[in-house]
Amino acid sequence: MTAYATLNPLAANINNLYLDYIGIIILLATIGVLIGTIGHYLIIGPNAKRLGKLKPEILRLNVLERFTHFVRMTSFIILAITGIAFAIFNVKNIGLTYDSAYKIHIVFAILFALSSLVSIVIWLKDSIFKTYDWEWFKVMGGYLTRKEIHPPSGRFNAGQKAFYWYSTLLSVLVIGSGYLLAYPEKFNLESLVWATVIHGISAITLMAGVIAHAYLGSFANPGTIGTIIHGKVAKEWAKNHHPQWYQEEIEQSR
Ligand code: HEM
Known part of the structure; x- marks a missing residue:
């Protein structure tokens, strides 16, 4: 009997469902939200356009908030690219070997975890x-x-x-x-x-x-x-x- 066959049937079914539909769910969710935002911009348009032309003078986010957001944002983008490459297309398509993509994913996961922790605390x-x-x-x-x-x-x-x-x-x-x-x-x-x-x-x-x-x-x-x-x-x-x-x-x- 393989290790997989000893799995609890619920876990095995959920895993199969996940493996069968993961690619399509990623694609639909991402494309759906992208189309939604483009549609919103074209149909309803930006909120209070005139406010974007004024001179910024009040401090809204301090250095710590900006730094942690920057690390969280960039690490998230790198994790998303390598993660999607692992899940739906070969990492070679983004010019990496499996090992290097895995190492990058782990290093940025640590940065994402640390910056998320700080962001969660300072914005609570x-x-x-x-x-x-x-x-x-x-x-x-x-x-x-x-x-x-x-x-x-x-x-x-x-x-x-x-x-x-x-x-x-x-x-x-x-x-x-x-x-x-x-x-x-x-x-x-x-x-x-x-x-x-x-x-x-x-x-x-x-x-x-x-x-x-x-x-x-x-x-x-x-x-x-x-x-x-x-x-x-x-x-x-x-x-x-x-x-x-x-x-x-x-x-x-x-
Ligand atoms: C991908 C590009 C991203 C852009 C362009 C972006 C943009 C912004 C901006 C402009 C703010 C400040 C809003 C304000 O001052 O009113 C902000 C705040 C924030 N960001 Fe991001 N962000 C990005 C990615 C992320 C990611 C990956 C996360 C977390 C996983 C995140 C979590 C937050 C949170 C929790 C806040 C404070 C609450 C809020 O404004 O919604 N951001 N972001």
């Missing part, structure tokens, strides 16, 4: 939901209309808080399952099958969310992308997009 306080966040959800942040709507928002709006929790949960799942896969000799076959499935599904779900997040932090909201580069935003940007943050933290500290 800003990501706790408040009663006024409900107003943001009721109008979906104004993203479904061409009218300029700016619902109440603290340092992070309700959508950003939701993305914080979404990326936290999925980062923990992808890192935890990746740990099992990096040390297969320490775990039994059934745990490794579950780890493979959880690793793939959480990685794909995180990729789809990150595409939407990158769109919202750049093309959809002119004047925002600078926060992860130089850290600053315009005063009008802060007043319009994050009125509670502006009143409670910026105005009072001036």
